[in-house]
Amino acid sequence: MPITLQGTAGGFSDQFLARIPELERTMTAQGLDPSDFIISKDNAASSNARPLGPFFYDYTVFIGDDSFTVTEPNDTRFLAYFIDRILAPEQDDALPQRPTLFSRFAKWMAQPI
Numbered sequence: 827m828p829i830t831l832q833g834t835a836g837g838f839s840d841q842f843l844a845r846i847p848e849l850e851r852t853m854t855a856q857g858l859d860p861s862d863f864i865i866s867k868d869n870a871a872s873s874n875a876r877p878l879g880p881f882f883y884d885y886t887v888f889i890g891d892d893s894f895t896v897t898e899p900n901d902t903r904f905l906a907y908f909i910d911r912i913l914a915p916e917q918d919d920a921l922p923q924r925p926t927l928f929s930r931f932a933k934w935m936a937q938p939i
Contacts, residue, residue, distance in 0.1 A: 829853075829860045833867035835883050842901035849909060856912055864888040865908075870897050 828850060831838055850860040870882035885904045886895045898904040 830864040831867075832864065835867045835869050838867060839901040842905055845905055849905065849912075852909060852912055858912065862889055867901070867904075 829846060831846075853860045853863070864887070866886045866888070868884045868886070870884045882897050882899050883901075883904070884895050884897050885908075886893055887908070896904060896907055898907060
């Protein structure tokens with residue numbers, strides 16, 4: 827069963843709809859069931875203040891009882907973000923973190939004179 831699409835922002839673009847089968851194949855390859863996902867597209871809150879219409883959209887992804895929302899300017903950008911998240915490797919806490927500016931400064935200040 828495919829991903830469920832819904833929303834109040836006038837539907838999804840043709841380019842987005844054409845790439846849904848690719849998204850579903852990617853999800854299946856990662857061990858995810860596309861039928862567990864609902865993607866909703868709505869006008870972002872900031873679009874209510876624009877006289878020319880929406881500039882950004884809120885894309886909410888529902889997975890069971892969980893959900894997350896991403897604000898993007900168009901369907902293509904959201905789709906790229908979503909596919910990147912599906913393909914992203916799990917975070918490995920054992921990997922060293924790149925030192926931040928503050929940590930480098932603190933290390934430098936801790937040096938003896």
